[in-house]
Amino acid sequence: MIQIEKVSKTYPARDKGPAVTALDGVTLTVDRGDIFGIVGYSGAGKSTLLRLINGLESPTTGKVVVDGKEISNLAERELRKARLKIGMIFQHFHLLWSRTVRENVAFPLEIAGVPKEEIRQRVDELLQRVGLAERAEAYPSQLSGGQKQRVGIARALANQPDILLCDEATSALDPETTASILQLLKEIHREMGITLVLITHEMSVVRQICNKMAVMENGQVVESGTVEAIFSQPKHSLTKKFVQELFAETDDASGEIIELNPSEVVKLGKLAREQGIHFSIISGAITGAQDDRVRVKVVGTAEQVQAVRNQLSGGEAPC
Numbered sequence: 325m326i327q328i329e330k331v332s333k334t335y336p337a338r339d340k341g342p343a344v345t346a347l348d349g350v351t352l353t354v355d356r357g358d359i360f361g362i363v364g365y366s367g368a369g370k371s372t373l374l375r376l377i378n379g380l381e382s383p384t385t386g387k388v389v390v391d392g393k394e395i396s397n398l399a400e401r402e403l404r405k406a407r408l409k410i411g412m413i414f415q416h417f418h419l420l421w422s423r424t425v426r427e428n429v430a431f432p433l434e435i436a437g438v439p440k441e442e443i444r445q446r447v448d449e450l451l452q453r454v455g456l457a458e459r460a461e462a463y464p465s466q467l468s469g470g471q472k473q474r475v476g477i478a479r480a481l482a483n484q485p486d487i488l489l490c491d492e493a494t495s496a497l498d499p500e501t502t503a504s505i506l507q508l509l510k511e512i513h514r515e516m517g518i519t520l521v522l523i524t525h526e527m528s529v530v531r532q533i534c535n536k537m538a539v540m541e542n543g544q545v546v547e548s549g550t551v552e553a554i555f556s557q558p559k560h561s562l563t564k565k566f567v568q569e570l571f572a573e574t575d576d577a578s579g580e581i582i583e584l585n586p587s588e589v590v591k592l593g594k595l596a597r598e599q600g601i602h603f604s605i606i607s608g609a610i611t612g613a614q615d616d617r618v619r620v621k622v623v624g625t626a627e628q629v630q631a632v633r634n635q636l637s638g639g640e641a642p643c
């Protein structure tokens with residue numbers, strides 16, 4: 325869906341300062357239907373990468389191919405058409421403050437020349453979908469942060485994009501609101517089969533929603549792969565640091581990651597309640613499929629984790 329091939333981006337020198345190499349030989353593939361997280365500290369080059377995907381910037385060298393088309397080679401008209409299929413949401417929402425919620429969501433449809441009646445119907449559906457049908461006539465200043473981001477999501481989906489780019493979309497929100505926005509994004513991903521690319525400095529976001537990820541430092545991708553593989557065996561020192569920080573934050577620094585099938589997760593839940601075992605789901609989900617696997621971090625010493633393994637393999641959890 326998105327191929328980034330040996331891409332470098334250098335911004336020319338400004339105010340007698342040196343030229344800045346924001347991206348340095350980045351190669352990355354995002355497959356259709358991925359929820360792809362890109363993590364890194366400020367200045368790593370994440371935003372530049374997003375701007376190359378939606379054609380707001382061109383690479384200095386290398387290629388960015390989106391849905392089979394090399395974005396930087398498109399003529400203006402084709403680029404505009406390609407951009408309609410790429411939605412974007414932002415940390416600070418970027419809403420139009422003098423327009424109501426309804427008018428904000430209608431805006432990209434007006435620009436695309438969609439007939440009025442169709443706009444009305446489509447906006448109604450979108451507001452319903454993001455849970456804001458009741459606030460259609462409100463102004464952004466009357467909304468909470470989470471509601472503003474829901475408007476941003478509805479607006480980004482207005483032209484039925486194939487790709488949704490999320491630029492630190494939950495960084496201005498509290499943890500509870502973050503969880504509800506990530507849940508909404510997950511539902512939309514499932515319902516629309518949309519490809520999501522998220523940039524964030526928060527590993528917890530990647531852990532909650534992504535199937536694949538890349539870690540960036542100094543304009544380079546230092547590690548990429550599935551979230552399961554990277555969380556269970558981080559290789560690069562920066563990735564290790566991110567993973568350790570996340571586990572430390574969630575108070576589960578010691579312990580082991582084990583892979584469970586759905587019935588074992590249920591057993592572990594029972595054991596946890598009865599015996600005070602702490603665990604947290606690292607990745608995976610129970611969807612009802614036979615081959616569902618969930619990676620779980622069990623907190624405790626090696627002996628405690630082994631005891632949990634023994635109990636899980638030893639038949640039913642005690643009732």
Ligand SMILES: Nc1ncnc2c1ncn2[C@@H]1O[C@H](COP(=O)(O)OP(=O)(O)OP(=O)(O)O)[C@@H](O)[C@H]1O
Pocket residue numbers: 335336344345346364365366367368369370371372373
């Ligand atoms: N338009 C620009 N002109 C000059 N330098 C730029 C421009 N945009 C970004 N940079 C520089 O490129 C580097 C990468 O910036 P970028 O915004 O892509 O990183 P980031 O990982 O998204 O960080 P942040 O989260 O702080 O935005 C930084 O050194 C930044 O100062």
